[in-house]
Amino acid sequence: MSAASASFGWLGIIRLGLVQTSLGAIVILMTSTLNRVMVVELGLAAAIPGLLVGWHYAVQMSRPRWGYGADTGGRRAPWIMGGMAVLALGAISAAFAASLIPSNFWGGFLLSVLAYALIGAGVGAAGTNLLALLxxxxxxxxxxxxxxxxxxxxxxxxxxxAGIGGGFLKPFSFERLILVTSVVSAIALAVTFLALRGLEAGALAQPVRAQATSAETSFRAALRETWADPQARRFTVFVFVSMLAYSAQDLILEPFAGLVHGYDAGSSTQLAGVQNIGTLAGMILTAVAGTVIGKSRAGFMRAWTVGGCIASAAALLALGLGTHAMGADWPLVPNVIALGVANGAFAVAAIGSMMTLASAGAKQREGTRMGLWGAAQAIAFGLGGFLGAAAVDIARAFTDTPAPAFALVFAAEGLTFLVAAALALRVGETAVDSQRLPALPSHEFLAVRSGEVP
Known part of the structure; x- marks a missing residue:
């Protein structure tokens, strides 16, 4: 089979995108809707859903194991489908657990802990192998x-x-919450099944031959081998640092708009929407440029990753220092749009680089590599939001007004992005030389022969 016949066309990519749509549909119910229900309808401390969301990120440290499991089996679709099923079970269990809390707090809370563990495992298994297949x-x-x-x-x-499901949650009741979660999960599973059906037909499924006597030992050997690769190790550190900077702004942008610029709740929510529009624009811009320019220019994604990090740093520094200097007169909306565009460009280029590096090794370790980077990303996301919010609280304790505190934290996030840019440049120092690679299966060789590996 030729390499070309093993490659996805645009339809295959869109089919995997439908799986990602399904995954996002379930996850948003858990990280947004259920978070609000626990704080508002149940009157719980915000730390409780925050702890549960952090727990689901911690469980995703298992991502390398899920990726390795698919590496040894040679097929990704069963792991993606299985992960989505576990995610759906966890989501429905989490909705049911929330309904138990008013009458049995500890029973509902413990069931929530189990449910969010299933959510983390499902996201890890499905998301890791989806990106590895891509x-x-x-x-x-x-x-x-x-x-x-x-x-x-x-x-x-x-x-x-958020739009359709949120409409069906009015008027709110726990019965509606369970029903909406169940219906969304069922639709997501059906879409995933249809999207994956026959997608791996023609794939070159060649399992890795385990050298050790036990699966656990060979997994550890595969993980050590992956970490020993300078490219993989450097990229893991880059993913952690860049995603730490990326996520640290999540919980403080809207409070910043309210406390410093006088935005009410509705206006600050709209500001977050404006940032998301900028992020989408940055993603689309990078995708178009990658298709047009990336075909003929080696190192395209590395250059855009570095540029996106630098642009994100500049936007964050402008946000904090500009507001500190000019107060509410600083043009907040254009600044936030610029931040969104830079974040979108960086994120897509980094993920594209991740996909390229995942298939650049001499063995079939795509899932293990992708799992390692996914685990680093999950840890960074779990820490980033907390550290950003905590840093603002600490800084405000030493300032009379909130503007200097936010300026200091935004500046720290910007500097973190600059560190990430430097790390991204170092990843490119040991680029794969396709001429020195041993013979590879054709689908792996396709990923490195063009010389576009950062």
Missing amino acids: AIRTEPSRKAAAAAIVWIMMIMGFVLT
């Missing part, structure tokens, strides 16, 4: 566009569920 079967010139498509389609899942 990395294996996508031509290098399409990787930036493919990354943008699947992420944009995931955001579509957020939007559709």
